[in-house]
Amino acid sequence: LDWLGADGSLDAPVDPADQADALAAVLDRLGVARIEAFVGASYGAMVGLQFAARHGGRLAKLVAISGAHRPHPYASAWRALQRQVVALGRTEGNVSHALSLARQWAMLSYRTPEEFARRFDEPAECVSGQVRTAAEDYLAHCGRRYAARWCSTAFLRLSESIDLQRVDPAAVTVPTTVVAVAEDRLVPLADLQALVEGLGGPARLRVLRSEFGHDAFLKEDAAIARLLRESLGEVA
Amino acid sequence: LDWLGADGSLDAPVDPADQADALAAVLDRLGVARIEAFVGASYGAMVGLQFAARHGGRLAKLVAISGAHRPHPYASAWRALQRQVVALGRTEGNVSHALSLARQWAMLSYRTPEEFARRFDEPAECVSGQVRTAAEDYLAHCGRRYAARWCSTAFLRLSESIDLQRVDPAAVTVPTTVVAVAEDRLVPLADLQALVEGLGGPARLRVLRSEFGHDAFLKEDAAIARLLRESLGEVA
Incomplete structure (x- = not known):
């Protein structure tokens, strides 16, 4: 159900x-x-x-x-920005990647600095001229997995729903x-x-x-x- | 200087x-x-x-x-996602809006839930069929002001720099x-x-x-x- x-x-x-x-x-x-x-x-x-x-x-x-x-006002602001990331990808035709990014932001709200400090305490690296931080692969994996299963409309409307509570x-x-x-x-x-x-x-x-x-x-x-x-x- | x-x-x-x-x-x-x-x-x-x-x-x-x-690993993850928001806007030709969004995420890292609870404790509203939360106008204002003064390359490279500390x-x-x-x-x-x-x-x-x-x-x-x-x- x-x-x-x-x-x-x-x-x-x-x-x-x-x-x-x-x-x-x-x-x-x-x-x-x-x-x-x-x-x-x-x-x-x-x-x-x-x-x-x-x-x-x-x-x-x-x-x-x-x-x-x-909802807590700070958490609502956080979700509103997630929705704007999805909206950016929608208008620009890259909705799956934007949905993945929005999920990655959600992961930061679900988890804690303490967990990140324990799991991702490696220095940033330069890869092809860009800085890559230790948690990025993990977050990208979570984002892709989510984007493969959900559509942007469901994400947006259920995210909004939390803020209507x-x-x-x-x-x-x-x-x-x-x-x-x-x-x-x-x-x-x-x-x-x-x-x-x-x-x-x-x-x-x-x-x-x-x-x-x-x-x-x-x-x-x-x-x-x-x-x-x-x-x-x-x-x- | x-x-x-x-x-x-x-x-x-x-x-x-x-x-x-x-x-x-x-x-x-x-x-x-x-x-x-x-x-x-x-x-x-x-x-x-x-x-x-x-x-x-x-x-x-x-x-x-x-x-x-x-840098703290959780803060590095946060900045890495900001950079990805800018990268999304860059590839899709909407870099100023994406830079504004990245700045809005930065604002959430600079400020506290306590301040948001004091300033933005109004219920979400439905505007043109979409839910709008109380902090959104303020955040959008901060984002636009930043995007008018900074370029994406400066944002990306100085954001990375923090993670190289x-x-x-x-x-x-x-x-x-x-x-x-x-x-x-x-x-x-x-x-x-x-x-x-x-x-x-x-x-x-x-x-x-x-x-x-x-x-x-x-x-x-x-x-x-x-x-x-x-x-x-x-x-x-």
């Missing part, structure tokens, strides 16, 4: 609230009145908060990992666990603390440490599994 | 050591055997460290503000004051602490706090003036 807009066929702004309503419609279609838990990470956590706020009666508990009720925490009254990563530079701990303080129902905050920053939910399997067992234990 | 490469006429890698040697040659030409102090901020601090390491006998003291003996701190034996800004995400405090610990002569570290991050040396006039009076007091 993909997000609205993930196939690139929808070229219009998509609010995370639209995603939550679409999920509710899918549940209707499946004849599922109520679900035991919504577990979402990053954009999935944003949609989870919308689902809880808009369809709370259909949900028993929410686990929101590294996603907040609002706006949930009143008080409207979320289902029991909620918020998972934050202290090193996350995209979704800062302070924003998730503010979210938890404002939630309208039983709420708890769990804070992980990880040099993978925002990507911790993809990399720290053991810690995430522990948190899910703790949060969903009563479900199983 | 501009940096080598600042006018765009030099399309080759420029090491900060080259800048230091060029300054030494200028002093030769002026008949100045020895200078009382070298005060440099950001790239100027990098060149100052090179000057002290390579021409220490001609220098009585160094003040290095927000510039280190080496490499000084052995032990080779700097003149009395040195290093000024760090705790919020600087481009030149992290930890790197300047390592620099001070490794310096070969009398050394001291002064740490400022500023929501302007790496740009504090341009914005915190009073604090910088205080530090310069303290560091250079015996000169006057």
Whole structure:
């Protein structure tokens, strides 16, 4: 089940609230009145908060990992520049390379200086008269892999969608666990603390440490599994 | 007196050591055997460290503000992507817009999330079917202003130059004051602490706090003036 807009066929702004309503419609279609838990990470956590706020009666508990009720202004500025890189490649007919570049910028927002210092601590080299820094091959690889699988419309509209996120925490009254990563530079701990303080129902905050920053939910399997067992234990 | 490469006429890698040697040659030409102090901020601090390491006998003291003996690997990755944005615009014939975009990315590295949260905390808006975030007008203004004054060759070669920085701190034996800004995400405090610990002569570290991050040396006039009076007091 993909997000609205993930196939690139929808070229219009998509609010995370639209995603939550679409999920509710899918549940209707499946004849599922109520679900035991919504577990979402990053954009999935944003949609989870919308689902809880808009369809709370259909949900028993929410686990929101590294996603907040609002985007941070600095992260929004970052994403806006990514979108402009794609727009530059679009108007100039080099969209795949531009999409790869935008993904590479995204990687810098997902990861941390600490990881880069550990993995890419080699001096820059001069190659064919140009300076090449240690992380470039890795980033280019990530960019190419992404550009081969995604189209620019999907990238632009889902990137915009993150910046449209706006949930009143008080409207979320289902029991909620918020998972934050202290090193996350995209979704800062302070924003998730503010979210938890404002939630309208039983709420708890769990804070992980990880040099993978925002990507911790993809990399720290053991810690995430522990948190899910703790949060969903009563479900199983 | 501009940096080598600042006018765009030099399309080759420029090491900060080259800048230091060029300054030494200028002093030769002026008949100045020895200078009382070298005060440099950001790239100027990098060149100052090179000057002290390579021409220490001609220098009585160094003040290095927000510039280190080496680039941080994460900051190098960031600059490498800026250069790729310019390269994209160059091959596609839209170099001024690409240079503006690269500058906007640079602004994100100079400033802090704290400043953006204070100044640009408005919800994103939909304008002509596209999402526009609160900081975009400001960033575009900064980018255009920069692109009107700089050419892409100067940008690329001076950006590369930062990534070529490499000084052995032990080779700097003149009395040195290093000024760090705790919020600087481009030149992290930890790197300047390592620099001070490794310096070969009398050394001291002064740490400022500023929501302007790496740009504090341009914005915190009073604090910088205080530090310069303290560091250079015996000169006057």
